[in-house]
Amino acid sequence: MRCPFCHNPDSRVIDSREADEGATTRRRRSCPKCGRRFTTVEEAVLAVVKRNGVSEPFNRSKVVAGVRRACQGRPVDEDQLKLLAQQVEDTIRASGAAEVPSNEVGLAILGPLRELDEVAYLRFASVYRSFTSVADFEREIAELKARESASPPAGPAPRDPVPSGG
Numbered sequence: 001m002r003c004p005f006c007h008n009p010d011s012r013v014i015d016s017r018e019a020d021e022g023a024t025t026r027r028r029r030s031c032p033k034c035g036r037r038f039t040t041v042e043e044a045v046l047a048v049v050k051r052n053g054v055s056e057p058f059n060r061s062k063v064v065a066g067v068r069r070a071c072q073g074r075p076v077d078e079d080q081l082k083l084l085a086q087q088v089e090d091t092i093r094a095s096g097a098a099e100v101p102s103n104e105v106g107l108a109i110l111g112p113l114r115e116l117d118e119v120a121y122l123r124f125a126s127v128y129r130s131f132t133s134v135a136d137f138e139r140e141i142a143e144l145k146a147r148e149s150a151s152p153p154a155g156p157a158p159r160d161p162v163p164s165g166g
């Protein structure tokens, strides 16, 4: 493992322990050249199996790219996309499976995307769930509205204290 400080190609493991209930291994390493220490985390690759049977490592940037398309023209920034991709990965990893079909990745995107932006959600769902008619949109919109009326109305945002100068 290359040293992140001086880029020396070699480093020495000085400690190794399991974390996250054995899902990851953290290693404390020391660089023989500059003497600095750093930590690496090792975890099993999460594989996504596509419809044609080919599997590839789960890739957060792919989630971001797919969701970004649905978010075109919407007030969603890159940080929110990255956070969503992280949520998707957490959801899939929490299932404990080493391999997931690609449609489960799509399913895991729908929930957080609905919270993020409803228009983007409808766009994404229309492709992902292969909406074929206006009725599909109407049903989905009716569900969104039902969710809105079920949640309590948002109160006024707490005001930041105004600095009194001085």
Ligand SMILES: [Zn+2]
Pocket: 003, 004, 005, 006, 007, 008, 031, 032, 033, 034, 035, 036
């Ligand atoms: Zn070094």
